[in-house]
Amino acid sequence: MAGVLDSVNQRTQLVGQNRLELLLFRLKGKQIYGINVFKVKEVLQCPKLSSIPNSRPMVKGVAHIRGETIPIIDLAMSIRLPGIGREDLATCFVIITEYNRKTQGFLVAGVDRIVNMNWEDILPPPKGAGKDVYLTAVTRIDDKLVEIIDVEKILSEVSPLEESVTxxxxxxxxxxxxxxxxxxxxxxxxxxxxxxxxxxxxxxxxxxxxxxxxxxxxxxxxxxxxxxxxxxxxxxxxxxxxxxxxxxxxxxxxxxxxxxxxxxxxxxxxxxxxxxxxxxxxxxxxxxxxxxxxxxxxxxxxxxxxxxxx
Missing domain, CATH: 3.40.50.2300 (Response regulator)
Incomplete structure (x- = not known):
């Protein structure tokens, strides 16, 4: 999974074709989730984590990866599911992502595969899902529901951005x-x-x-x-x-x-x-x-x- 990212030239071929590549992963249980490969820098086995005093509960710690100190966020806990226990970290994966000019890792239970899809098959969440839902979209793959998480909502809660104009x-x-x-x-x-x-x-x-x-x-x-x-x-x-x-x-x-x-x-x-x-x-x-x-x-x-x- 370390080679999850294709070359820039290959990936830009999807542009204008209304297509995307989703990295599929699991948190706890059988539910499958997805994240756009464009936002993924690397996928690796959970590295050694150093704790951060007074950090939010979903921040499991920081990892030192390729010269960077990267916060590692328990994705399950961030969307109000049971988090991953420290005794399970050795079998978990971290998806290193770049959002809003910041790099962070999302701790997940398992990583599945990459699928190439059409955006027309990616649908908004059901209208009855409510305002507090942590999804931007859903789709079906192999007749299974895949939920695409609203990472910007998660990051706004874990590490709020300055939103005011000077x-x-x-x-x-x-x-x-x-x-x-x-x-x-x-x-x-x-x-x-x-x-x-x-x-x-x-x-x-x-x-x-x-x-x-x-x-x-x-x-x-x-x-x-x-x-x-x-x-x-x-x-x-x-x-x-x-x-x-x-x-x-x-x-x-x-x-x-x-x-x-x-x-x-x-x-x-x-x-x-x-x-x-x-x-x-x-x-x-x-x-x-x-x-x-x-x-x-x-x-x-x-x-x-x-x-x-x-």
Whole structure:
């Protein structure tokens, strides 16, 4: 499993095809979970852990891996399931991931395999699941339900990010011209949508939210059905990459091929990071890319973009 990641060139071939690779794993019991391979740096047998005084219960400790000190989070405990006991650590695995510019390891009971899937087969959680559910999507593989965990929600609870825009940027935003068109924010994570909306409303932007690429494209077609252009209604689209039914790369490709929509500026804003994203952004024709999540960076970039479009 140490060689879980393919080369960048091979993986970028999935871009624009609405496909993804899922790493399947187990926590406790028979339930199978999935995580996008793009977020996985390495999978290894659980290394020796050093405890962290006064840390949250789900943080099992830190591991020293390839020159980095990486926090190891008990994924089961993070989603309110029984955690993994220290006596079981030797048989467990750690999935080293990179989210929001930070590296962390998720402790899991077992790792299964990698599957190549179409985003159309990745569906939103059932509507009756409730607001506190730790899922962004579900799918079926070999007639078994696979749950895709909302890692951004977990990390916001384990290690909360700063979500407020600085006073200096707020002051700058107050001097800008009123009457700006709304920003369309597309993200399947409720936590990410809240973070982005809070950031943008602080600098005086109106925000419209949609949960995935399909919803966003349906909305864009709806507002342009009268013959108008998307730019008549919106100043900017900010889209996540990983989303059920239609991913962000496919959304960009579809938008840029539609005469009524293609003129609107699209920024991909994602917890995925690494050099391969630049190649992907160029391939699908997005106008910009930013790694999540720095409220000041996002606010400043949005003000620059919007001011440049006026």
């Amino acid at each position: 006073e200096e940027l707020r002051s700058r935003s107050e001097s800008r011209a009123p009457g700006l068109k709304p920003v369309l924010v597309v993200d399947d994570s409720s936590v990410a949508r809240r973070q982005i909306e809070r950031c943008l409303t602080t600098i005086g932007m109106e925000v419209i939210c949609r949960n995935d690429g399909k919803q966003a494209l349906d909305y864009l077609k709806e507002i342009t059905a009268d013959g108008s252009k998307a730019t008549d209604h919106l100043c900017l689209i900010i889209s996540d990459v990983e989303m059920p039914e239609m991913d962000g790369y496919t959304l960009v490709t579809r938008c840029k091929s539609d005469e009524a929509i293609k003129g609107v500026y699209i920024m991909l804003h994602t917890s995925l990071s690494g050099v391969f994203n630049k190649a992907m952004v160029q391939k699908v024709g997005a106008d910009d890319f930013m790694a999540k999540f720095s409220p000041d960076e996002l606010a400043e970039r949005v003000m620059e973009i919007v001011d440049g479009l006026q």
